[in-house]
Amino acid sequence: MILTALLACALLLPAGRPLAGDGPVARIGDEELSREDFGLWLVDRVGLDHAEDWVVTILARREAEERGLLPTDEEVREAHDAQVRLILKEYYHGDRSLYEKDIVLRGEDPAKHEARRLQEVRDDLTLAALAAEERVVTDEQVERRMTDLFGPLRERTTLDVVFFSMYADVPEGTRPNMTALREEALAHAEAAIAKLRNGAAFREVVATGDRVDSPFVTAEGRIDTYRRQLLGKEVEAAVAQLDEPGDLSPPISVFDGYYVIQLVGREAVEHEDAVDAVRAMLLETPPNSGELAATRQRLLDRVDVEMILD
Numbered sequence: 001m002i003l004t005a006l007l008a009c010a011l012l013l014p015a016g017r018p019l020a021g022d023g024p025v026a027r028i029g030d031e032e033l034s035r036e037d038f039g040l041w042l043v044d045r046v047g048l049d050h051a052e053d054w055v056v057t058i059l060a061r062r063e064a065e066e067r068g069l070l071p072t073d074e075e076v077r078e079a080h081d082a083q084v085r086l087i088l089k090e091y092y093h094g095d096r097s098l099y100e101k102d103i104v105l106r107g108e109d110p111a112k113h114e115a116r117r118l119q120e121v122r123d124d125l126t127l128a129a130l131a132a133e134e135r136v137v138t139d140e141q142v143e144r145r146m147t148d149l150f151g152p153l154r155e156r157t158t159l160d161v162v163f164f165s166m167y168a169d170v171p172e173g174t175r176p177n178m179t180a181l182r183e184e185a186l187a188h189a190e191a192a193i194a195k196l197r198n199g200a201a202f203r204e205v206v207a208t209g210d211r212v213d214s215p216f217v218t219a220e221g222r223i224d225t226y227r228r229q230l231l232g233k234e235v236e237a238a239v240a241q242l243d244e245p246g247d248l249s250p251p252i253s254v255f256d257g258y259y260v261i262q263l264v265g266r267e268a269v270e271h272e273d274a275v276d277a278v279r280a281m282l283l284e285t286p287p288n289s290g291e292l293a294a295t296r297q298r299l300l301d302r303v304d305v306e307m308i309l310d
Contacts, residue, residue, distance in 0.1 A: 023035055025037075025038040025051045025054075026038075026051055026054075026055055028055070028303060029303055033051075033054075033055070033058075038051055038054055041054050041057075052300070055300075056127075056296050056299050056300060057123050057126075057127075059299040059300075059302075060123070060126045060127045060130055060295075060299060061123070061126055063130060063299070064126045064129055064130055067130075067133065069126070069129040069130060069133060070126060070129075071122055071125040071126060071129065075125060076118055076121050076122045076125060077118070079121050079124075079125060080114075080117060080118050080121045083117075083121065084099075087099065127292055127295060127296065128286060128287050128292065130295050130299075131287035131291040131292050131294070131295040132283070132284075132286075132287050132291075134291075134294075134295060134298075135282075135283060135287070135291065137279050137282045137283055141282060142275055142278050142279050142282065145278050145281070145282060146269075146271070146274065146275070146278055148227070149225065149227060149274075149278065150269045150274070154268060154269040154270075154271070154274075155266050155267065155268060155269060156225055156226070156266065156267050156268075156269045156274075157223075157225075157226035157239065157263070157265075157266050158222070158223065158224055158225070158226065158263075158264040158265050158266075159222070159223045159226050159239065159261055159262065159263060159264060160202040160206075160220075160221050160222055160223075160261070160262040160264055161212055161217055161221045161222075161223060161231070161259060161260075161261055161262075162192060162202070162205050162206050162208075162209040162212075162221050162259070162260050163209050163210045163211075163212050163257060163258070163259050163260075164185045164186075164188040164189045164192070164209050164210060164257050164258045164259075164260075165185065165210040165256055165257040166178070166181040166182055166184075166185045166256055166257045167181065167256060167257075168185075168210055182257075185257045185258050186251055186253075186258055188208065188209070188258075189251035189258040189259075189260050190251060191208075192205040192208060192209065192260050193248055193250070193251070193260055196248055196260075196262065197248070202220075202221060202262055203220050203221070205260070206220060206221040209221075209260075210257070212231070214230060214231070216230060222264070226239070231254075231259065232254055234252050234253065234254055234259075235252055235254070235259055235261065238250070238252045238259075238261060239261060239263070242261070242262075242263035243263075244263065245263055245264055245265045246262065246263065247262070247263045248260065248261070248262050249261040249262075
């Protein structure tokens, strides 16, 4: 198959580099990309089957370097380690040895696997940095996000939140009694409410609950600027019933446990005071798939590139 696209960027490969292999995979201007180099990259990516992806990766690196947008080693390591922590939590119960055992079972060396993953993360961050740099935030987007954050009444709501999970103490591999687990979580929530009504500080009951899995909720259970729908429609409905600072919700039943919410305060949000902060928030949001695709296409629309896989 012959695929021709327009590209407008020189590649990271130095001019005049000797090219090995049985022939080129792609040609950008006067520069050829060899099958051997593509093959090595393809093996490293464990089955990624598009030479065009490889070309985009190289172009993104070169442009990011020219624009001072390449991620640092520290940023790459931080993003990589965050991904690994999520994988360990979701699939290996936090046990890194099981994770590394699976890597070995797939025929990979753990150190080489990590090096490959670090490079993949670096390439992902590079493309994302270019997409973020090109982002344009419209007034319509700002207004829509203002409504998402502060509602039609334009209120900034501060809450204290504690969550009691049904599954917090379930031993691995057991078949729990779901009714009993829900009753136990409800009892914890009701005990927390009783403590708060007797004058306990909210941080005291937070320590008895479970961490709310959201980047917007602090370790102390505080949401300084309440994001609408952040914790689900059940919580949203309960928050709407809180009137005065210090008001407590009843236990709020969700699919995996109970929330207890205390209203800290509400204040009106003036458009002029918040619009710049909301615009900055939108600019700092990680690029979505559409933005990444648009940046990818822009890289592929700049100079003559001929894909020569057939």
